Amino acid sequence: MALLLMFAVIDLGRFYFVRETLENAIRQAGRYAVTGQSTPPMSRVSSIEAVAATNAVGLDTTAITVSSSAVGSGIWSNNWAGAPGDNVKISLTTTIGFFTPGIGRYFGASQSNTFTLSVTFRNENFPVSLEN
Numbered sequence: 001m002a003l004l005l006m007f008a009v010i011d012l013g014r015f016y017f018v019r020e021t022l023e024n025a026i027r028q029a030g031r032y033a034v035t036g037q038s039t040p041p042m043s044r045v046s047s048i049e050a051v052a053a054t055n056a057v058g059l060d061t062t063a064i065t066v067s068s069s070a071v072g073s074g075i076w077s078n079n080w081a082g083a084p085g086d087n088v089k090i091s092l093t094t095t096i097g098f099f100t101p102g103i104g105r106y107f108g109a110s111q112s113n114t115f116t117l118s119v120t121f122r123n124e125n126f127p128v129s130l131e132n
Helices: 002-033 044-055 103-107
Strands: 063-069 087-096 113-122
Touching: 002 044, 002 087, 002 113, 044 063, 044 087
Parallel strands: none
Antiparallel strands: 063 087, 087 113
């Protein structure tokens, strides 16, 4: 019983670590995105994804979405980081399994937990030459 409780505490700690790591990764990617920067030869979207991956050490960041919307339009375009003054949204999803035997069955057939976090920022006024 003590071993089961220990694994449950480890799982809880891992969940907290994953959530905080994802929050930091998308926050850093958002801060990078609003400046209009990119890392040549990558596009702005690829650069933003790279910043998120760098800050999400040890997590799967393949399910990242960067989209943009002109202010007030309500129409979001995927794989575009936007122009100056546009809104940019970054979403990151990752899935982790459990150490604790038997607890995964409470999380469906996959026996894992999926975390999805998003952040939305407004782009700064950067030179249009930096756009995407």
